[in-house]
Amino acid sequence: MRVIAVHLLNDYSGSPKVLMQLLKGWTKKNVETHLFTCGGREGFLSAIPQVHNHFYWYQFAKNPLARLLFLVVSQLLLGIKLLFILKKSDVLYINTVLPFGAGIVGKIKGCKVIYHIHETSMKPLVLKKFLFGVVQWSATEVVYVSHFLAKQEELNTPKNVLYNVLEEQFVHQAQQHVNHEKSAKIVLMICSLKAYKGVNEFVTLAKMNLAFTFKLVVNASQLDIDAYFKEEKLPTNLLIYSTQKDTHPFYQEASILLNLSDVHLWVETFGLTILEGMAYGLPAIVPPVGGVVELIDEGKNGYLIDSKNTELISIKINELLTNPTLYQQMSKAANEKSMLFGADYFETESMRIISK
Numbered sequence: 172m173r174v175i176a177v178h179l180l181n182d183y184s185g186s187p188k189v190l191m192q193l194l195k196g197w198t199k200k201n202v203e204t205h206l207f208t209c210g211g212r213e214g215f216l217s218a219i220p221q222v223h224n225h226f227y228w229y230q231f232a233k234n235p236l237a238r239l240l241f242l243v244v245s246q247l248l249l250g251i252k253l254l255f256i257l258k259k260s261d262v263l264y265i266n267t268v269l270p271f272g273a274g275i276v277g278k279i280k281g282c283k284v285i286y287h288i289h290e291t292s293m294k295p296l297v298l299k300k301f302l303f304g305v306v307q308w309s310a311t312e313v314v315y316v317s318h319f320l321a322k323q324e325e326l327n328t329p330k331n332v333l334y335n336v337l338e339e340q341f342v343h344q345a346q347q348h349v350n351h352e353k354s355a356k357i358v359l360m361i362c363s364l365k366a367y368k369g370v371n372e373f374v375t376l377a378k379m380n381l382a383f384t385f386k387l388v389v390n391a392s393q394l395d396i397d398a399y400f401k402e403e404k405l406p407t408n409l410l411i412y413s414t415q416k417d418t419h420p421f422y423q424e425a426s427i428l429l430n431l432s433d434v435h436l437w438v439e440t441f442g443l444t445i446l447e448g449m450a451y452g453l454p455a456i457v458p459p460v461g462g463v464v465e466l467i468d469e470g471k472n473g474y475l476i477d478s479k480n481t482e483l484i485s486i487k488i489n490e491l492l493t494n495p496t497l498y499q500q501m502s503k504a505a506n507e508k509s510m511l512f513g514a515d516y517f518e519t520e521s522m523r524i525i526s527k
Contacts, residue, residue, distance in 0.1 A: 173203045174525060175257060175282075177249070177273040178266040179229060179242075181214035183414055184363070184390055185443040186289045189316070189335050190266040191215040193287075194222050196518040197525070205256075207249060207273070227252055239298070246272030257282055262525050268293075268302040274309035285524065287314045287333075291323045292367075292437040314524060316441040317462030323438070331524050334465075335443045336517040337450055337509065341419075345450035348423045349506050350499075356492045357384045359425035359453070361418060361444045362432075364391035364399055369431020369478045376429075377409040379485045383492060388412045388421055418444075422451040426498070427491055430457040431478035439463045449509035452502040454491055456484055472504035 174197055178190050187208075197204050198221040208216050210226030218224075229245035232238040250272035257263065263277040263284045277284040286306050293299040303324065306313065312329040315321040321332055337345075358376070362368040370387065377385035385408055389396060393413045400411070415421070422428075428448035432439050441462040445455050449472065457463040459475035467473040474487050491498050 172262060172526070173205070173258070173260070174262045174264055175205045175207065175253070176264045176266065177253075177270045178206070178208045178216060179245070179269045180231060181208045181212045181216040182390065183214055183416060185335070185441070186267050187215040188443065189287070189289070191219060192336070192338060192514075192517065193264070193521050194219050196514075196521055198222060199518070200522055202525075207252070207270075209245070225252065225256075235295075242269065246270065249273060250276045253277070254280075264525065268306055271302055271305040274305045278309035283311045284309050285312055285314060286310045287316075288320060288324060289316050289440055291320055291440055312524075317465055319462045319465065320440040323440075331520075333517070333520055333524070334512055335441050335446065336512040336514055337446060339514045341447065342450055342509075342513075344419055345422065345447075349450075349452040350502070351423075353424065353426055355384055355424070356382075357386055357425045358427045358429060358488060359386050359388070359421055359448070360429040360431065361388040361421070362390070362430070364389040364395055365437075367433045367436035369429075369433060370399070372431045372478050372481055372484075373429065374403065374405065374409060375481050376485055376488070378406045379481065380488060381406060381408050383408065383488070385409045386412065386421060386425065388415055388418065390414050418447070422448055422453065425451070425453055427488060428453040428455045429484075430455065430463060431484075432458055432461075433478055434458045434460040442466055446509055446512055449505040452506040454498070454501040454505050456487060466508065468504070468508070472501055472508050 178187055181187055194204055205223040207225045209229035227249045230241050232241055253276040257280045259281045261282050263282045265273050266287045267289050307326050310328050314331045314333050316335055318332055321330055360373050373387055396411055430442055430445055439461040445463055445466050448455055455467055455473035456476055457467050467475055469475050476484050
């Protein structure tokens with residue numbers, strides 16, 4: 172069996188990290204694995220041992236029209252490459268719905284086409300309808316990252332739910348720091364530098380709680396950070412960090428993890444950073460809608476609160492950080508819940524999906 176995996180934008184965000192885990196699991200089982208992604212970028216998909224790398228052109232653009240044009244051109248170039256490489260006996264594994272060129276060529280070639288779907292919030296709507304239309308037409312089966320997403324984007328195609336999980340190395344490192352005394356009370360959020368990710372609400376919460384330190388880690392450059400906050404007077408207890416290859420130090424020192432996505436603009440389909448924080452015993456405050464609900468048990472290992480309700484979020488932050496007994500109970504529950512999402516389950520289930 173040969174697996175041809177395809178991803179669009181290699182970076183340090185959630186979807187390429189999941190594909191990295193899949194690729195490592197397949198190569199461990201001696202599956203011949205090839206990866207097609209855009210060249211010239213560092214990310215989780217860079218230099219994975221035993222994976223044969225192929226690159227095609229794509230460039231992210233801030234302008235929506237330019238971004239759409241670049242996507243179409245990139246998929247044309249990808250499709251041409253795949254026409255000469257794909258065999259009918261290959262398993263074509265497409266990560267996210269964006270690489271539609273792969274789906275079209277896979278269908279033409281008669282391959283087994285598997286889409287790993289991570290997203291539901293996508294604009295413009297016409298693009299979303301087109302991309303999911305290609306999935307419906309070309310996919311042999313689909314993989315969803317949560318039961319929420321499987322219901323939200325249900326297709327007339329055989330489906331699987333494969334939860335994102337933590338790598339064994341990540342869990343091992345996290346376990347060395349669970350229950351350690353924290354030198355400071357730190358509220359952490361790791362996300363993209365987007366308003367719909369709750370960046371502005373995080374700043375508001377920092378202003379409301381000057382006694383605590385707020386750390387924001389964004390998948391963006393320092394130039395982008397400076398441009399985003401150029402009109403904002405930031406509080407002194409707020410520290411903002413650009414893209415980080417290693418987030419362990421942030422989880423190690425943090426006390427609480429937040430996800431403040433605006434449910435009207437962006438619905439989280441899983442929340443890998445939440446799971447990572449839980450492995451460190453961090454109680455989390457997340458939206459009451461989406462895949463994150465499958466990670467957080469209200470009042471046990473975190474809270475489900477709309478990000479616009481900063482007053483209530485602030486109250487819960489203060490309760491957790493001023494009540495050691497409550498904090499320890501929720502910290503222990505968070506760590507225990509994270510143990511349900513292990514690498515063995517992920518590798519076994521992913522092999523079953525590509526082999527059947």
